[in-house]
Amino acid sequence: MTLSSLFFTARRWGFSSKRRASSNRAFLASLGIAVGVTALIVVMGVMGGLQNSYISSILEISSFHIRIETPNDNVVPQGDAGQTSDVDRILSRVRSLPGVVSAIPFKECQVLAVGPTGDPVSLTLRAMPKNTQELDQELVKALGLSNTDQFPRPNELAIGKEAALQLGAMEGEGSDVELMGVAQTQDEGVTTFSSQLTVGKEFSSGYYDFDSGMAFVSAPLPVGLERAFAATPTVIGIKLKNRFDDASMAEQIRQLLPNTGYALTTWREYNRGFFGALRTEKTVMLLLISLIFLVVAINVYHSLRRTIAMKQTDIATLKAVGASNRAIRGIFAQEGFSIGILGALLGSVLGVAVTRNLNSILGWMSAVAGTVSNILASLGLTNAGFYDLFSLQGYYLEKIPVDISVGEIAFIACLAIASTAISAILASRRVSDAVPFEVLRNE
Numbered sequence: 001m002t003l004s005s006l007f008f009t010a011r012r013w014g015f016s017s018k019r020r021a022s023s024n025r026a027f028l029a030s031l032g033i034a035v036g037v038t039a040l041i042v043v044m045g046v047m048g049g050l051q052n053s054y055i056s057s058i059l060e061i062s063s064f065h066i067r068i069e070t071p072n073d074n075v076v077p078q079g080d081a082g083q084t085s086d087v088d089r090i091l092s093r094v095r096s097l098p099g100v101v102s103a104i105p106f107k108e109c110q111v112l113a114v115g116p117t118g119d120p121v122s123l124t125l126r127a128m129p130k131n132t133q134e135l136d137q138e139l140v141k142a143l144g145l146s147n148t149d150q151f152p153r154p155n156e157l158a159i160g161k162e163a164a165l166q167l168g169a170m171e172g173e174g175s176d177v178e179l180m181g182v183a184q185t186q187d188e189g190v191t192t193f194s195s196q197l198t199v200g201k202e203f204s205s206g207y208y209d210f211d212s213g214m215a216f217v218s219a220p221l222p223v224g225l226e227r228a229f230a231a232t233p234t235v236i237g238i239k240l241k242n243r244f245d246d247a248s249m250a251e252q253i254r255q256l257l258p259n260t261g262y263a264l265t266t267w268r269e270y271n272r273g274f275f276g277a278l279r280t281e282k283t284v285m286l287l288l289i290s291l292i293f294l295v296v297a298i299n300v301y302h303s304l305r306r307t308i309a310m311k312q313t314d315i316a317t318l319k320a321v322g323a324s325n326r327a328i329r330g331i332f333a334q335e336g337f338s339i340g341i342l343g344a345l346l347g348s349v350l351g352v353a354v355t356r357n358l359n360s361i362l363g364w365m366s367a368v369a370g371t372v373s374n375i376l377a378s379l380g381l382t383n384a385g386f387y388d389l390f391s392l393q394g395y396y397l398e399k400i401p402v403d404i405s406v407g408e409i410a411f412i413a414c415l416a417i418a419s420t421a422i423s424a425i426l427a428s429r430r431v432s433d434a435v436p437f438e439v440l441r442n443e
Helices: 003-014 021-062 085-095 135-143 161-167 208-215 245-256 272-289 291-309 312-320 325-356 360-377 406-433 434-442
Strands: 066-071 100-114 120-128 157-158 176-185 189-203 215-218 235-240 263-266
Touching: 021 066, 021 135, 021 208, 021 272, 021 291, 021 325, 021 406, 085 235, 100 135, 100 161, 120 161, 157 161, 157 176, 161 189, 161 208, 189 208, 189 215, 189 235, 208 215, 215 406, 235 245, 245 263, 272 291, 272 312, 291 325, 312 325, 325 406, 360 406
Parallel strands: 120 215, 157 189
Antiparallel strands: 066 235, 066 263, 100 120, 100 176, 100 235, 157 215, 176 189
């Protein structure tokens, strides 16, 4: 069979309007693929947006792209001055490397905070240079603060909005927070410390763990906090222009460090457990929703086998005039490809459109649900607010973040096409059962 005759036969058998059953079957199968592709793109887009926002917050605020843990020098970072010569030298060399955006020293410890409410809150307290807004603008931006204001301010506590809410200490109200804890040093052993600070800045990173459990102070340290950081090493947090260059940049930075006492960790190693869990979650969700394609593929398989059984006479006739089994199988394989391509294209367009306008769509649906609720309430059938759908009040989100790449969309579309194509190829093997002599003799 020629290619044109093969396409003609496939169109007549699969999508001809004169054969309503075949046309409806092909349309419903394509619609099922389109629904699956749309659902998968929307779910992957939302998951990608949530995961990327989490990853961005973690890298900008907590782990940095590369971390260098220095030997414990009992010196709290104060900026360009006040450091040991080794740390000073490392900072200068690292900042001069092409590809490095920022390098900033800091120390961390765990404290217990008590505010006006009297409720204790565990905080990760970080001591940073007084000109952090100049040294690491991305950190200040990730915290939702302006890089024009000094951060952190001397003798003040910068705290997350959720922690401030639990403590009852709000920015601008002059609220005091007492920081307490236990420290251990070689000279004094286990000792306690306590310091009272005024809340100066209140940040909102959009990541609940940071907003509810993190605080910043400036060096030189307030009275009473020297012991808190006495046993903690200075860490140099480094950010790169491209975080995926961490392996090559780590090798360059490692050559600048003294031979002993310094530990270098990249963001992949530091966050391996958490990022691995996110990757596994996304993969499992992809597999679960892909079951839609499996269901459609099974339907296409059995539908085509039934079609082949009904067309035994036509198949035998084509064989009698010289068509090969391979050519006839191509007719049915084309139908599977056509169903997959049509469904993938339609689903991709709908999926991208829904994903990009997801928050607007949910807002519109909530408005409609609210109107219905008010109408029912006016009729005395229910209370107002019963249909308050898709509200984000119960979640730590202002809007649903969405992020999906072209590669992921292409992969989903190819998966949809492959599912129907493979099912059609498997079903088309039945054409070999049609023997022209036996079929035509029975006719």
